[in-house]
Amino acid sequence: MNKKKLNDLEQTALRVREHIIRMSGNGGCFIGASLSCADLIVYLYKEFLNVSPKKFQDPNRDYFFLSKGHDVPALYGTYVELGWLEEERLKNHLKTTDNIYWHPNRNIPGIEFHSGSLGHNLSVAMGVAMDCKLRKQKNKIVVVVGDGELNEGSMWEALLVASAYKLDNLLIVVDRNQFQANMQTEDLIPLKPLTKKFSAFGCSIKKINGHNFEQMEKAFSKTPFEKNKVSVVIAETVRGKGLPSIQKRADRWFVNFKEEEIEQLLKELHGSKKTKLTSETIVAR
Amino acid sequence: MTYEDLIFELINKDDRYMIMTSENRSAMRNITTKIKNNFIDTGITEQTLIGMAAGLALRGRIPIVHALATFLTMRAFEFIRTDVGIGNLPVKIVGAVPGFLSDGNGPTHQAIEDVSIMRGIPNINVFCPADEDDMLKCLPKIFEYPSPFYIRYNNTKPVAEHSKFEFGKAEMFGEGKDVAILVYGFLFGQAFKAKEILESNGISVRLINIRTPKPVDENAILKAVEECKLIVTIEDHFITGGLYSILAEVLLRNRKTANVLPFAFMNKWFKPGLLNDVLEYEGFTAKQISHKIIKQLAVSH
Numbered sequence: 351m352n353k354k355k356l357n358d359l360e361q362t363a364l365r366v367r368e369h370i371i372r373m374s375g376n377g378g379c380f381i382g383a384s385l386s387c388a389d390l391i392v393y394l395y396k397e398f399l400n401v402s403p404k405k406f407q408d409p410n411r412d413y414f415f416l417s418k419g420h421d422v423p424a425l426y427g428t429y430v431e432l433g434w435l436e437e438e439r440l441k442n443h444l445k446t447t448d449n450i451y452w453h454p455n456r457n458i459p460g461i462e463f464h465s466g467s468l469g470h471n472l473s474v475a476m477g478v479a480m481d482c483k484l485r486k487q488k489n490k491i492v493v494v495v496g497d498g499e500l501n502e503g504s505m506w507e508a509l510l511v512a513s514a515y516k517l518d519n520l521l522i523v524v525d526r527n528q529f530q531a532n533m534q535t536e537d538l539i540p541l542k543p544l545t546k547k548f549s550a551f552g553c554s555i556k557k558i559n560g561h562n563f564e565q566m567e568k569a570f571s572k573t574p575f576e577k578n579k580v581s582v583v584i585a586e587t588v589r590g591k592g593l594p595s596i597q598k599r600a601d602r603w604f605v606n607f608k609e610e611e612i613e614q615l616l617k618e619l620h621g622s623k624k625t626k627l628t629s630e631t632i633v634a635r
Numbered sequence: 636m637t638y639e640d641l642i643f644e645l646i647n648k649d650d651r652y653m654i655m656t657s658e659n660r661s662a663m664r665n666i667t668t669k670i671k672n673n674f675i676d677t678g679i680t681e682q683t684l685i686g687m688a689a690g691l692a693l694r695g696r697i698p699i700v701h702a703l704a705t706f707l708t709m710r711a712f713e714f715i716r717t718d719v720g721i722g723n724l725p726v727k728i729v730g731a732v733p734g735f736l737s738d739g740n741g742p743t744h745q746a747i748e749d750v751s752i753m754r755g756i757p758n759i760n761v762f763c764p765a766d767e768d769d770m771l772k773c774l775p776k777i778f779e780y781p782s783p784f785y786i787r788y789n790n791t792k793p794v795a796e797h798s799k800f801e802f803g804k805a806e807m808f809g810e811g812k813d814v815a816i817l818v819y820g821f822l823f824g825q826a827f828k829a830k831e832i833l834e835s836n837g838i839s840v841r842l843i844n845i846r847t848p849k850p851v852d853e854n855a856i857l858k859a860v861e862e863c864k865l866i867v868t869i870e871d872h873f874i875t876g877g878l879y880s881i882l883a884e885v886l887l888r889n890r891k892t893a894n895v896l897p898f899a900f901m902n903k904w905f906k907p908g909l910l911n912d913v914l915e916y917e918g919f920t921a922k923q924i925s926h927k928i929i930k931q932l933a934v935s936h
Contacts (some may be wrong), residue, residue, distance in 0.1 A: 427846020456722075463693060467717050473683040473717060476734070477698075484672060504714075511677045511687070573901045 351564045355397075360562045362390045362431050364619070369427030371438055371615050376607030377444040378633065379452065380420040382596060386527035386587040387494060387559070388424040393415075393566045394492060394523070395428050403434055412489050415475045418496035418525065419453040419465030426458070434460050455608060469502030471495075472522065473625045476508060479517045490573060494523045498530025501539050506551065509580070513552030515536060518574035521581045522553070525560065527589040531599045531631055544584060553582045560585025595624040603629035636769055638790055639666050642699065646673045646777065652778070653691050657684040658703040659731055662788060663701070673715045681706050683725070685714035692724035699778065704730025704746030704787065708753055720756040726783050728753075729820075733763075733787040734821055734871030735905070738913055742904035746787075750819075751876020753785035754849040755896045761849040762786045764824030765806075768793035772801035773846060787820050798842075805852035811839030814928055815859035817878055818869040819845040821911055822898075825914065826869050828921030833928060848881055856885050860893045865935060867896045871919070874899040896931045917935060 370384045394414065395401075405411040416425055429435035435458065442448035448455035453466035453632075462478075465471045472493050479491045512520055516560060526544070528535055535541055548555050554575035558565040566585075575581045588597055593615055596602040607615065607629050614625040643666050644650050654663055655675045667674050677684045679700050688698035700707070707730050708715065719726045730749055737744040754761045759811050762777050764770035768791040780802070798806055814833060818826040823844055830840045841863065843855055859866060870878040879897040886892060898919060907915045914920045918927075 355695055402829060463689070463718075464721060468681075469712060470714065470718060473686025473714075474681070474690040474693070477687035477692070478694055479690070480675065481691050481694040481696060504686070507680045508683045508686065511683050512681055513676070514673075 351567050354557045356563055359392060359396060362396065362506065363389050365431055365578055366392055366424060367619055368378060368428035368436075368616060369430055369499045370423040371593075371612055372477060373423045373426075373440060373606045374605050374611050374615075375609060378604060379423050379443070380603065381423070381605045382589040382599075382603050383418065383421040383525070383527065384424040385587045385591045385593065387421050387525040388427070388591070389561045389563065390494065390523055390525065390566070390587070391424050391428050392431070393563055393570070397567065398570050399490070399492065402617065409485075410487055410489060410538060413462050413475065413478050415456055415462055415465070415471040415491075415493045417471035417493050418468065418476065418499050419466055420454070421525075422454045425461075429458070429460055468496070468499040469504035470635065472505055473508040473511075475520060476512050479512075479520045479594055480515060482519055489519060491519055492521045492523060494525060495531070496559055497524055497526045497535050497541055497544075498526065500524070500541055501530070501543075509551040509553065511549075516578040518578050519575070521573055521583065523583045523585055525587055526584050527587045529550065529589045529598075529600065529603070531603050534564045534600065548582045548584075552579060554579040555582045555584060557584045557586065558583045560587035561591055591626075592619050594618065595627055604635060605629065638767070639664075641771055642666070643670065645775070646670050647855060651697045653688075653698045654701075655684060655688055655694045655698050655757040657681050657706070659702045661755055661789075662729070662731065664916065669875065678772065681711035683933050685711045685728075686718055687724055689714075689718035689724050690727050690746065692722070697725050697727065697778065699727040699729060701729045701731060701788075703744060704749050707874045708746060708749045708785070709910060712814065715753070716756050718873060720758050722757040723782055725781050727778055727786060728783065729786045729788050731788045733789070735790065735910060735919070736791075736821055737857050737912060740909050741759040741907040745904050747872045747900055747904070748876060749787065749880075750848050751880070752871050752872070753781040755876070759783045759785055759849075760847060763819035764789045764846065765844050766791045766793040769806075769823070769844070769846065772797050776800050776802065788820050791821055794827045796904045801844070803850040803852060805855040806844035806846055807844035808844070809840055811841045812862050812864070813932065814865045814867060815841045815843060815863040816867045816869060817843045817845055817856065817859070817882065819848055819878060820840070820871065822871055822919060822933065823921060824867045825921045825924060829928070831850070831927040832921060833926040836925075836929060838929070839861060845878060848878060850929055851881050851885065853885050856882060857889060857891070860886065862919050864894065865896060865928065865932055866893045867898070869898040869919075869924065874901055894935055896928065899906050
């Protein structure tokens with residue numbers, strides 16, 4: 351990857367993280383998961399998906415589904431950076447005058463489908479993928495799923511069907527941040543060996559560092575990974591990536607930070623020392 | 636004309652229709668190879684079936700999905716509510732062997748809360764055809780309706796010739812003023828015969844086929860309440876959330892009350908067996924229904 355492109359992606363991702371941090375007060379948001387998939391979402395929209403506001407109704411566009419919907423701040427932050435959403439609107443987060451709340455919904459242009467309940471968008475995306483196949487269109491259909499979300503039986507049920515129908519226009523990206531809500535995945539319902547599980551369900555898998563744009567470029571350069579197979583990228587990520595004070599912390603899943611914490615976290619994102627967090631931990635949502 | 640003929644015809648006219656099933660092909664067994672490009676069988680996966688139907692609808696398709704009513708409305712309930720309901724997508728959800736039609740299967744297969752839970756979802760309407768004739772007359776309009784519908788599949792032999800479908804309108808048989816019988820679905824046949832028995836006993840009856848419990852024909856119900864001495868509700872459904880509840884809601888909304896005799900399942904599943912025996916056992920034959928009505932009329936006079 352050339353330096354200019356890499357720098358542009360890194361700068362965009364940094365600004366997306368700033369948006370996420372700013373959305374973590376006044377009611378709060380799911381900051382950890384948003385930060386873990388921010389780089390992936392930035393890469394997919396900037397480099398991979400063939401979609402733009404002009405193409406929102408184009409049947410030949412690529413489709414993106416955020417199945418683990420609670421990390422929508424990363425998506426809205428990306429939309430702002432793409433110029434699809436006015437930055438001012440992020441300040442409407444959780445205001446009843448707008449539709450920017452904890453999960454994606456189709457009132458926000460660019461969102462293909464709502465999510466929030468885990469284990470849904472994979473099968474919805476498969477319906478889209480199936481229709482594209484039937485119409486012999488070349489669209490790519492991308493679904494970002496959480497690793498915790500893989501507890502849901504509907505994910506594996508859907509995979510059986512996706513493989514049976516050889517939906518190789520479908521690309522599943524797993525945000526493997528090792529956490530689900532306030533637990534580590536391997537401490538609760540272990541997913542290992544995850545690659546073997548996907549492989550046994552008929553998928554073709556690539557494993558990458560989900561914060562490394564060069565690895566993303568390599569992995570996403572050619573899809574499907576194998577003809578007639580669903581492509582799966584297992585992206586190893588860090589929950590809370592970019593903020594050492596909350597990184598990998600089980601008690602910082604959902605946060606509702608105070609004004610001064612947010613100011614300090616923005617500085618921390620740019621290299622300042624760890625923030626002293628005083629707001630409540632383990633907020634149940 | 637059969638259900639198969641109808642969907643085959645629809646697909647030939649309009650490529651948007653997709654016939655889907657989670658391995659329950661009984662309603663389209665003979666045409667699957669002829670409609671290959673518009674047919675998807677997802678295997679025994681009700682959740683994936685509904686999720687995919689939502690995705691197909693996002694692409695402009697009109698999916699008609701089929702599975703046993705219990706598994707479809709309950710295993711996949713949250714997918715119906717969350718993907719089809721919130722999305723207000725034109726998915727047509729066809730539940731097979733609802734109510735008494737599960738006959739010998741036992742309680743696992745008894746969809747007798749389906750009307751209640753489906754009508755509780757915003758955007759989703761409910762159609763319960765009385766028999767094959769009623770089903771085939773109404774379905775073309777219901778399939779082309781731009782919102783989701785739950786359909787209680789019923790291809791039983793008709794006992795009466797049905798009229799043209801009018802959206803949100805009940806179908807009226809007679810204008811009697813002693814008794815109004817409200818019914819939907821398969822039990823229409825028993826209700827129709829009960830009407831004949833009552834009339835031969837000098838009791839005047841109006842039979843109201845509530846084709847769509849949602850949207851319900853409130854005017855037909857209010858008129859019956861106004862004009863008839865006794866209101867009877869008949870449904871192969873739990874007493875909660877179905878026709879009896881719908882009647883209660885209509886009455887309360889309009890500050891009315893009525894003399895009501897309900898036929899429904901009272902907090903229990905029904906006895907499995909051969910259909911006619913089950914009806915007899917549970918007290919839902921035309922004869923049993925009409926006798927109970929005659930008794931009730933005598934008490935209330």
